[in-house]
Amino acid sequence: MSAPPSFADRVYATVARIPRGRVTTFGRIARVCGDPRSARMVGWALAAVVDEQRLPCHRVVNRHGFLTGGWHFGHPDVMRGLLLAEGVPFLEDDQVDLAVCVWEPDDLDDDGPPD
DNA sequence: AACATGACGGTAG
DNA sequence: TCTACCGCCATGT
Numbered sequence: 369m370s371a372p373p374s375f376a377d378r379v380y381a382t383v384a385r386i387p388r389g390r391v392t393t394f395g396r397i398a399r400v401c402g403d404p405r406s407a408r409m410v411g412w413a414l415a416a417v418v419d420e421q422r423l424p425c426h427r428v429v430n431r432h433g434f435l436t437g438g439w440h441f442g443h444p445d446v447m448r449g450l451l452l453a454e455g456v457p458f459l460e461d462d463q464v465d466l467a468v469c470v471w472e473p474d475d476l477d478d479d480g481p482p483d
Numbered sequence: 484a485a486c487a488t489g490a491c492g493g494t495a496g
Numbered sequence: 497t498c499t500a501c502c503g504c505c506a507t508g509t
Contacts, residue, residue, distance in 0.1 A: 492503090495500085
């Protein structure tokens with residue numbers, strides 16, 4: 369690969385690093401990718417992801433913790449089920465508790481939420 | 484070629 | 497605290 373990694377490639381690499389039971393936001397990913405203002409491009413990249421990518425794109429929510437991309441899984445209940453199966457706490461049927469399960473790409477992958 | 488839209492985020496009022 | 501506007505860039509019409 370002589371060519372440098374594209375913005376989307378960095379997004380995939382970051383999403384692949386999200387620990388199980390944790391979630392992250394578009395802005396965090398965009399920030400790590402070098403363009404904190406291109407959060408929309410993060411969503412666009414995830415929308416292009418296919419199941420063969422094997423990326424935990426269901427662990428990516430917006431800064432409010434809402435499952436904005438629920439319909440991209442066929443139905444919001446699919447994305448919700450995946451997160452619930454990982455032990456991600458929900459504040460509402462379509463909102464997760466970012467205060468507990470948020471994960472920062474720059475931080476080490478710890479599986480224990482702050483007491 | 485131009486306009487409108489979108490899995491968003493930040494700042495201003 | 498909530499609402500509104502802007503910026504960002506690729507895609508579709």
